[in-house]
Amino acid sequence: MKNRQYLRNISVGFCMIAVIGTPMSLLADIVEIDNIGLHEYLQRVKANHPFFIQQNLNHEIEQAQQDRYLGDEDWVIKASPGYRHEERSASIAFVAEEQDNLTLNAGLERRFWSNGSSLSIDYDYYNLEQQFAAPVGSFSEHGNGLSASYSIPLMKNKGGVLSRLDYELQSYNIDLSKVNSIENQERFLEQQGLMFLDWVFVTEQRLIAKTRLALADEELIRTKKKRRSRLVAEVDVLRAWDAVINAKQNLSTIKSQWRAIQAELATQSASLDLYQMEPALDLYTLKPAPLLEQALSVLKHNARELQAFDVRLAQTERLQNGYDNQKEPELNLVLGGGLRSEAGDLSGSAKFDQPQYMISVNFRYPLGQRTATADLNRARLQKRQIREAKNSAFRQLEAQLRNLVVQLTELSEIIELNKEQIEVARLRTQEELKRHNQGRSELSFVIQSRDNEQNAQLIYAANAANYQKLWLRFEALTDALLPGSDRI
Secondary structure, eight states: OHHHHHHHHHHHHTHHHHHTTOOHHHHGGGSOOEEEOHHHHHHHHHHHOHHHHHHHHHHHHHHHHHHHHGGGGSOEEEEEEEEEEEEOOTTSTTOOSEEEEEEEEEEEEEEETTTTEEEEEEEEEEEEEEEOOTTTOEEEEEEEEEEEEEEEESSTTGGGTTTTHHHHHHHHHHHHHHHHHHHHHHHHHHHHHHHHHHHHHHHHHHHHHHHHHHHHHHHHHHHHHHHHTTSSOHHHHHHHHHHHHHHHHHHHHHHHHHHHHHHHHHHHTTOGGGGGEEEOOOTTOOOOOOOHHHHHHHHHHHOHHHHHHHHHHHHHHHHHHHHHHHTSOEEEEEEEEEEEEEESSTTGGGSOOEEEEEEEEEEEOOSSOHHHHHHHHHHHHHHHHHHHHHHHHHHHHHHHHHHHHHHHHHHHHHHHHHHHHHHHHHHHHHHHHHHHHTTSSOHHHHHHHHHHHHHHHHHHHHHHHHHHHHHHHHHHHTTOSSTTOOOO
16 A cells, blocks of 8 residues: 555646656546446446346256156146947848947046056047848947045055156256356356456556656656756656657556446446446455365355355255155056936936946066166266265365465565565666766666566556455455355
8 A cells, every 4th residue: 555655646746747847648537437346347347248147047947947847747638539330241140230439538637746647537438320221220339427435545655756866856956056057147247357357457557557657758858957957868758768669658558458347347247337336446455364174164065166066966965765666666556436327318318326436556566677776887987976076176166275375475475575676676766866966877767676576566557456356366266256146
């Protein structure tokens, strides 16, 4: 902060010099404008960028995919009307010469996931018209029936384990989509944050370049006065003039970079007012180094990237339970009953006075079970693979975390040395200026000393910007960059 304030004081001190003979594009920088911080900018990106809508739609798509499985429990209406006409040889005794059969089967079916059972309710109607040879003549028969059948699994699919399998497996895909969506959003915010920090760094570069230009202008004015008094040679005026031109070129280049980054940030956040803003972030504010063991504990127990492996592992375990159940024998208890009636006329067939009921047990068991056994072995191998993949991912995250902690610690020490370097460069410039004013050295030494002082300030700013970027990466790595995203 002390060095930054020093730069601002110099910039203000030479304000009048900068105004005189300065183009309007440079004067515009003196006008006071609004500031925007990193957090506010990231909030704008999160609220306005279509990437976040896209990521949230992933979750909705997976939810819609799960909802489709609910159709397995829907009531199903069925109907099967039919008509059949047959003609046979009249030479066969007791066989109708012509026969017309009108049938209708209609009903409802439904499966129940709570216990894996299925219910079927049916209505049957038939009308049989037969024509025999004389003296029998024609014969008519009508029949109606209502029946219900209920089947419940006793071993395989007991409790609806297999009936609900696809639906429950999809719930894990929904959780995975949440984790991946948040991770993708956080990575996107991290990249936007790094770009914002580039903007802050270029803003600091611009301030340093402005200060250097103001000093070069002052030196040129002073050198011209000395030349008129014949205290210096014409070459010193040319050197001072060249220093001004170099400073202006450098400042123009930096301003071009500054506006380019500003334009990209404004587009990404859909904020036209960003063109009237400057970044508000102190590059030189250092934070206490993070505690490595504490950060590792947070990473191990709360990292969203590791959560994804936990979800996949739970999903594979549920699938394995389904494969275990597939090996069970298929044993179903079937209960049925109904009422029927048959008569030669339609009204008589509607009495439903003939009760029926049945009970049966269906058994089916494939010998060998090679398919189910192979599925189980595959599920076990997949679980092992997921565990190893999680360990590998944690190893990589741990390596990244240790790398960041070391860099943050070392860079904070380097930044302290940069402060000393700037102070030494500033004192050297004072001495070179004093020697030049006393006629004991050339102006080129003063210009070189001021350039060295500027380079020291730029190195200080660059290291401070890298420090802030490392902190941003640390926050993203520990899932602190996107708050409000709870563990699944």
